[in-house]
Amino acid sequence: MYHLLDFNCNSFTNDCVGFLTGQSIPAWIQDLPSDFLSTPFGAALRPTIDAMFRRPAPGTANPPAQPSPQAAAAAAAAAPDPALASTLLQAVAAQAFATDGAPSTSSLTQSAQSVTEAASSETATAPIHMCTNPTSFHNTLRTHRAVVAFFTSQTCPPCRMIEPTFERLAHEKTQAAGIGGGGGIAFVKVDIGAGMGHAIGAEYGVRATPTFIFFKDSSKTHQMSGADVAELKTQVDFLLWEAYPPHPHTQKSLPSLDSVSTDPILFTQVPNLDVVLNKLSSFIDSTNPPIPSSAKTALSAEVIPALKARFTFNSTAKSGPSPSTTVLNKWTEITRTLSVPLPAAQLFPLVDLWRLALLDGAVGVFCASASGGSADPIQMLLVKALALLSGAPDAARNYFLTLLRLLSNAFAFPALARTLLSGMGKRKSVTSLLVHSLLHADSPVRTAAASLAFNVAAFIQKERLEQVRRRYGPFATSEEDGDWEVEVISAVLEALQNETQSEDVVHRLTACLAFLLRFSPVYDSQIGSLLEVLQAKDTLKSKLAPGGCGVEGVKSSNLRKLITQVADNLC
Template structure:
């Protein structure tokens, strides 16, 4: 009997958790490396199967230790297993994504205990690889594992990415410097030689990390029945490829299987798809095959929610593609709107409505200066005034980046540095605390333009709410709308335009719309401002509502197409969507003056309804109760919007299509 523990390390040494959102637009808590500790030894896979004293590998102290239970096997039996596994887990087969340390530890844990390593490590959702940065990084990682001599062990020299490969991955990131740092850190940790064993004690056990995602390939490597059963439990659709080392037809069809895996595994959460490879000659792969009656290779089994629904024998590539498509169709049936002709809605651009007109910088600064001088400012406020107004660092940058003269060309590559943005934010926080909300609008107008710089948007999305100007102004707008502060009309109007411009940066947009971010506050501002007495405010609010709906629509379309939805993916929430639809319909019902507002509201409604996963279950009954179709058609009649109703031909067509085809 021996205790079995899983040692967990982060190959990025914390950089993934710190930088992943800037690089990929998605939070990745770690690039996990694992090893198994049993019989007083730490065993892991890298440059072959390696052993050391617990906690004494080149990875240092484990980030955490996970208790995997006890094994009833004796040490000699496990040693015999390791001898066999060393023949298959060789240095030349190692791949950072496809056949790595986690594949090895999962097999060992399965052999020792019948269990598997935690799903947040072993699941292969392709979250990282489906981001633009991850997709660009994929060829770089593949290049790292091309050996000049077949069977040669990996070395630092042969595993370095070429300058062209590295440049492609780095350039796909919004922050090339951070991308280069992360690549260097991972390569250094993954390919360092193993340190000799020495005495030492393991780190104390820590609670399991709450990981949102991990970096891994879309193909599972299974060599024991327990690992396969774990995958069947945790994935809705599973395709298992039973192969063997000596099978020629297997080698012929394997590239097709791999291509399908990379093309079809962009789903996450409960909608996961797993492509699994079981080599009958490796580990307990033969037992896994025997359990399902596999007598020849290649054989493909297709599972839906853990139940086998089809079996395909032989290297029939066209049939394999057809069966994969059929399984995924059954697992994830298409939305009814995918077959509904909506030419006007489909022609709508999902690009955000942005307010790009440069302000009169000097007038804004003079106005803000007069407000500060009249407020009996403190020492801190005067320092903030020095930064924003006297030194004019913000307006000087903005006037260079967004010149008032439309014929002028800004310098190429000009972008605000994190240090500069941090300085502006600190001054902004101080000034907004000292001035009444109604007097802050000149400062908001500067940030409205600044958010068109993606570096500014990314900084705002990844910094605490207390110093984040977008969050600060959002709270101020909510307070002003809740208190019906008529004197704050200018502030509310410009704050809405600033929030609309936040959608120029997908990372910031996701922060505003995520349940863990600013969704509640942003929704309150949208709902309240859509019913504002001022037409300009309502039109700006309609623009913001459109941007929210268009962002949701992009993610839904990407998901249906099977492409990466990472950049625009927001967690769907039926109650939240019903609230937005209700607000848009009420605003449409009340809007009798601005045809532009009607246009944007109708487009927003179309995007909120089209492809919504809760369309039939929650939205259709709600639309019927609110008589949504009648609300829209009234806008076309005399008095519905202006004396003669909506007049623009394209707006009338949109209203008619949404009313007739999306509203029951």
């Protein structure tokens, strides 16, 4: 079966040329798909192309899964001309999913056809890659950190015996560990009797099947022959250990840190909603020029009743139905209307209503889906806060306090939390607010900021811990991520140094620091030297001494143990 990226006309032409002449077509032609996929548009479009060519197995009636509108939109947005790209993508999708047939089948040779048909249900991100010529094999080596190549043939009984084990390992080690695809691990199957598979085998000295060859960074590291299941498993694990060695901190014992819950700190108090509405209404009425009365009417007639139906004053239990999408859309419009004319000192009641609403799952989903768009209420409120940082932030103490609590509540839902930490857009805004608030003169503001810092670090810790539990993972990170981590850790250490009043703040900041340091992908390259320059160990242990936090220093025995373990093992 034809595949636009992996088994296309270039692949078939190359096989034919090799069969007839022993040569190959020029590399710049063979590598066109790879060159295309190296562009932002190609990378965004790849899942869509894969979905177009993912066909059901013979005899099944299930139609192929069509690409999602979100994937198509992302692909178009990555192109230099999004409008043109969207039009082209729709045309390609329509052709690929036409009911009058699937993409055409090559008839070069019977053996080549059998291989390509077997690959028709695979995709470029599938656990097993089918390679029929040296070019596709070398491309796989070049684009993956680790490769396990299985050289097989149709007439080899031992190959059929060990093939299920190979396929199971491919699924376990790529999908479960989440490191398949570009830069991760690839499991490759090469039939030496199909296409130019014999040329790949000859290049690496394969004289019998089954043979397994292991590669790291395109270099051969080991070769084994025969259907030895135990040896295959051992060598795959060893390859992964070499390619993705466990983080050095996995060997450190930190029982006090292990006992700290990674559940987010939430602000669940339900205020008297009538009092909040009256306060906000008085601020609206005093605005000059006046704000349209429709905003206040919608608040009293739609938003407040919806919140009252869901939340009960002075109770943490949720009772009635969640606010409807209609109400949330209306509320977002009200937020846009009020966020510009009202000063921050008068806008905090509206922020507190959103803070409460984010305790509801439906509201969390709504805000996550709106993230980054023109209808994103959290972004609107963040923009207001950032404008204050360069002005007179102390005058907006209540606004900062309620917004920090709102952002902390956002971590009740992973999808929404991820939008706050992904990319450099909203994450940059959240970080600027957090860094400023950690050093605020007001103790409740510092407590809320420490809570948000804890939630951020705990969320990151959960994802890193999953990689560690699987024993390996790509602990690489982008330069922007490393710089962000340095900025946050520096701010947390400065806040710890200055905090001499609240044990709660010290506890949250210490746990935050520990979560960020423990499995940091840039610990050796960036964080270790930073900790020495900032004297992190001394800063932490100073909290234990008289005057470090209160007159006698930290009193809690659990917190003292945590501080000691973090200082001695991670700093």
